Amino acid sequence: MLFNSLPFMVFLPVVFVFYWILLKKRLQAQNVLLLVASYVFYGWWDYRFLTLIAASTLIDFFIGLALTKKNLLRWKKPLLWVSIVFNLGMLGVFKYYNFFIDSWMEAGQALGFNMHFSSLQLILPVGISFYSFQTLSYTIDIYRNKIKPTSDFIRFAAFVSFFPQLVAGPIERASNLLPQFSRRREFNFExxxxxxxxxxxxxxxxxxxxxxxxxxxxxxxxxxxxxxxxxxxxxxxxxxxxxxxxxxxxxxxxxxxxxxxxxxxxxxxxxxxxxxDVAEFWRRWHISLSTWFRDYLYIPLGGSRGSRKEQVRNVFIIFLVSGFWHGANWTFVVWGAIHASLFIPLLLWRTNRKxxxxxxxxxxxxxxxxxxxxxxxxxxxxxxxxxxxxxxxxxxxxxxxxxxxxxxxxxxxxxxxxxxxxxxxxxxxxxxxxxxxxxxxxxxxxxxxxxxxxxxxxxxxxxxxxxxxxxxxxxxx
Structure with a gap:
């Protein structure tokens, strides 16, 4: 459902009226309404997409709970990897499988090998890159002891599928958005x-x-x-x-x-x-994604704490991955490499935070x-x-x-x-x-x-x- 479409112009006021008038002061009922509305909003494109977001929600909800169980402490890291592999695996299959197959065959043909692999006729689920990163941040933050898991499945499912930002962000952190589903909400006119x-x-x-x-x-x-x-x-x-x-x-x-x-x-x-400068551009552009890569990729790689060589490596990795996140095409990788090349001189001259x-x-x-x-x-x-x-x-x-x-x-x-x-x-x-x-x-x-x-x-x-x-x-x- 598009924001600039007639169906959304009907959908939004209907949900608004139910939310504030019919379900006023009933927090759990409001959360259920938001969950149902979000699934209607997302399923408007293709109802088959709902199975993926539902699977991601279920897996990360139960992994989040398991990560804090004392009797499962020795399984803490394997459980985190289940979440990572599942979410990135979904991205890999639906978004990048055919790209890698085609690239592999082209490389083989360039070397004189005649290789044939079957591609998959897959529809790219709308917003999969956004909600996958959102649920990933939830399990990673629990693993790092930065947040505690929620035991309320409705609240968590509503957090994952919250329809205003579900399809194209901002990529929200559980530390900011999830607690808002637990607090009583009063209508504020301003x-x-x-x-x-x-x-x-x-x-x-x-x-x-x-x-x-x-x-x-x-x-x-x-x-x-x-x-x-x-x-x-x-x-x-x-x-x-x-x-x-x-x-x-x-x-x-x-x-x-x-x-x-x-x-x-x-x-x-x-x-x-x-x-x-380019460093300032990335502090102002797609802030939710750039800060996500900073916190969950750049800093774990060592950030700017290592040698100059390691800093340059980390910058290239984060920009190349950021480019590749945008799509299964070498053009996005080159786009990321260009920004890395523009950012690195600022880092080396220590003017990136000027x-x-x-x-x-x-x-x-x-x-x-x-x-x-x-x-x-x-x-x-x-x-x-x-x-x-x-x-x-x-x-x-x-x-x-x-x-x-x-x-x-x-x-x-x-x-x-x-x-x-x-x-x-x-x-x-x-x-x-x-x-x-x-x-x-x-x-x-x-x-x-x-x-x-x-x-x-x-x-x-x-x-x-x-x-x-x-x-x-x-x-x-």
């Missing part, structure tokens, strides 16, 4: 109003920015051989705002929807395109040097996005080859299609709004909320409702 503001802003990001960028991105990337440098550069910029508006939009809608039910989810984006303060702090505009750093960081991020968006490594290099071979600055593509010039104005408006709101959680958190909300709704009507809707990009991950 908290709910902030949730509605987040939903409206998320719809603006998705429907006005991302969906309108998508039309041009698809045309440019599908015809890059015949387009000039300016057009190809615009293609990478359009995709940068498409994926940002798409993913940040989903996260904001998810966080806002959760607030309607009295839940507080972690922030997932913090104006990443105002970053002054930009911890807010950008242009106490100033309306950034200084000239700060602006150049923002522009340079955005440029290299856009360059890396070309690999992320391209269907193959060869097409990625073909895109860059056309950029240099077909050098030209004419606006050949701006005159093609609907909203061409308007799209650039929309992006400029979007940047201006975010810049003015960079110290706030979202643009409606500051002054003149009514005016900003009204303008956003008007823009959604003008450029969003009649745009070509597309699925959220991160559904495929």
């Amino acid at each position: 908290f709910a109003k902030s949730g509605i503001h987040l939903i409206i802003w998320g719809l603006f990001q998705k429907m006005v920015i991302a969906d309108n960028c998508a039309t041009f991105v698809n045309n440019i990337f599908n015809n890059y051989e015949n387009l000039n440098s300016l057009t190809l550069a615009l293609g990478s910029v359009y995709f940068a705002f498409q994926i940002y508006g798409d993913f940040a939009g989903y996260s904001n809608i998810a966080i806002g929807t959760a607030r309607l039910f009295g839940f507080d989810l972690m922030r997932n984006f913090n104006y990443p395109y105002f970053s002054r 930009n911890l303060n807010g950008v242009a702090q106490n100033n309306l505009l950034p200084g000239f040097r700060e602006f150049l750093h923002i522009l340079l960081t955005f440029s290299v991020v856009c360059m890396a996005w070309v690999f992320f968006r391209s269907p193959s490594i060869s097409s990625s290099f073909g895109y860059f080859s056309s950029f240099f071979e077909n050098f030209g600055l004419s606006t050949e593509y701006l005159s093609i299609g609907r909203y061409s010039t308007e799209l650039l104005l929309l992006i400029a408006l979007f940047i201006s709004i975010e810049w003015a709101s960079r110290r706030e959680e979202h643009p409606f958190a500051g002054k003149q909320k009514f005016v900003k909300t009204s303008v956003a709704l008007l823009m959604i009507t003008m450029f969003g409702v009649f745009s070509k809707h597309s699925d959220f990009i991160y559904f495929q991950f």
Whole structure:
């Protein structure tokens, strides 16, 4: 069920009314309702997906309980590995099996061997990468004695399947979200109003920015051989705002929807395109994933405590794994490797934590040097996005080859299609709004909320409702 669809517009108010009016002050009944609603929400795509999330929930619930049993202490590590192998095994089969089989056969053929292996006709379950990591963090934190397991299956199942953030995050930790299912929840008008503001802003990001960028991105990337440098550069910029508006939009809608039910989810984006280096970009982009890899992979590998060689190794591992997490394609691995290569010099020069303060702090505009750093960081991020968006490594290099071979600055593509010039104005408006709101959680958190909300709704009507809707990009991950 899509956030920007008619079924969800019916689903959300129905669940809201049952939750706050019919089941008010009945905590367990509210949790049961959220669990049922979440399974309806998830099963809307394909009811067969429910068996996987149910299996993951059952296994990690009972493993979590077993990890604290005194008579099972000697089985503590094997039990943790059962959880790890099961969750990563699901990912491996449904997301990466065919990729590894195809890569193995291609490598064999390159060496002169004629190998044949059967691939599987599998549908990638929506959101499997997100809820697998969420349940994994639960068992790992219990193993580390950071949290205690819950004995309430309904609460745990609702935590795993909580519909606002189930499909594309934020990837919540049990230490933050699970206790919220145990506390009595009172309706807070101001908290709910902030949730509605987040939903409206998320719809603006998705429907006005991302969906309108998508039309041009698809045309440019599908015809890059015949387009000039300016057009190809615009293609990478359009995709940068498409994926940002798409993913940040989903996260904001998810966080806002959760607030309607009295839940507080972690922030997932913090104006990443105002970053002054790649290290700052990753502190602002997909925060729930980057912190997950930091806590459950980077630090266990040794983090930045070892030698310089070990630090470089750890950074490469975390970025390559992060890239591969996004999909079964070498383009994502290259994308991760590019970011690792940009991050490592900052680590070696010990400047990776230089930009911890807010950008242009106490100033309306950034200084000239700060602006150049923002522009340079955005440029290299856009360059890396070309690999992320391209269907193959060869097409990625073909895109860059056309950029240099077909050098030209004419606006050949701006005159093609609907909203061409308007799209650039929309992006400029979007940047201006975010810049003015960079110290706030979202643009409606500051002054003149009514005016900003009204303008956003008007823009959604003008450029969003009649745009070509597309699925959220991160559904495929």
